[in-house]
Amino acid sequence: MKLDSTLEEQYEDVGNDHVSSSVDTPLRKDAFLLNDDEKINVIQKNVTEILLTLGLDLDDDSLKETPKRVAKMFVKEIFGGLHPNRKPKSSTFENKYKYGEMLVEKNITLYSTCEHHLLPIVGKAHVAYISKRTVIGLSKMNRIVDYYAKRPQVQERLNIQIVKELQKVLGTDDVACVIDAKHLCVNSRGIRDIDSSTVTAEYGGKFKEETTRREFLDYINLETNF
Ligand SMILES: [Zn+2]
Numbered sequence: 001m002k003l004d005s006t007l008e009e010q011y012e013d014v015g016n017d018h019v020s021s022s023v024d025t026p027l028r029k030d031a032f033l034l035n036d037d038e039k040i041n042v043i044q045k046n047v048t049e050i051l052l053t054l055g056l057d058l059d060d061d062s063l064k065e066t067p068k069r070v071a072k073m074f075v076k077e078i079f080g081g082l083h084p085n086r087k088p089k090s091s092t093f094e095n096k097y098k099y100g101e102m103l104v105e106k107n108i109t110l111y112s113t114c115e116h117h118l119l120p121i122v123g124k125a126h127v128a129y130i131s132k133r134t135v136i137g138l139s140k141m142n143r144i145v146d147y148y149a150k151r152p153q154v155q156e157r158l159n160i161q162i163v164k165e166l167q168k169v170l171g172t173d174d175v176a177c178v179i180d181a182k183h184l185c186v187n188s189r190g191i192r193d194i195d196s197s198t199v200t201a202e203y204g205g206k207f208k209e210e211t212t213r214r215e216f217l218d219y220i221n222l223e224t225n226f
Helices: 007-016 036-053 066-078 138-149 155-170 210-221
Strands: 092-094 102-114 120-130 134-136 175-183 198-203
Touching (some): 102 138, 120 155, 134 155, 138 155, 155 198
Antiparallel strands (some): 120 175
16 A cells, blocks of 8 residues: 555555455444335435436436436345345255265356445355255355345455355354456456456365365366256
């Protein structure tokens, strides 16, 4: 960070470098005082203000409903994972068949939003765990990825949040997640590097060991034709 830059410039640098300040999503204490409908109302007014400031004619048929549409999309869809009520109920089962090897759920499609620019992050998550006493429904892993992705995010934080949640639900440290994603704020603006993607990884428990990690990465690279 530059020493002579103003505070504003420093924050700008943090944003452009995609540095995350915390593992938990930074939420205010009053985050859920308003219900969804109340939030949609406030956001709708603010989006109207932004579009009017940009000089757009909101009487135009095509733009008329945009503030409402955007507000609903923020609250119910792309930032819906901020609300703890939407956290997927992770029903787990006893590991009856005593499967003690690695289970990998790969190529989970991931749509998130960069919290520094509010532009899309699009990619794939690969998640793995080694069961102790508990197993989890396969689709639940996709749902956990989706829940944490539906927040303003930083890829590293998203990666850690997915691993921590699975560790908690499964009662084991032996969980890993690799994310490979494109950030539209990098691809479509700023440096405009359309080909780059960002890979992050978080390894817990046995996945910190070279052989286990290698096995996981080999499964990810496995090319199966269906
Ligand atoms: Zn960004």
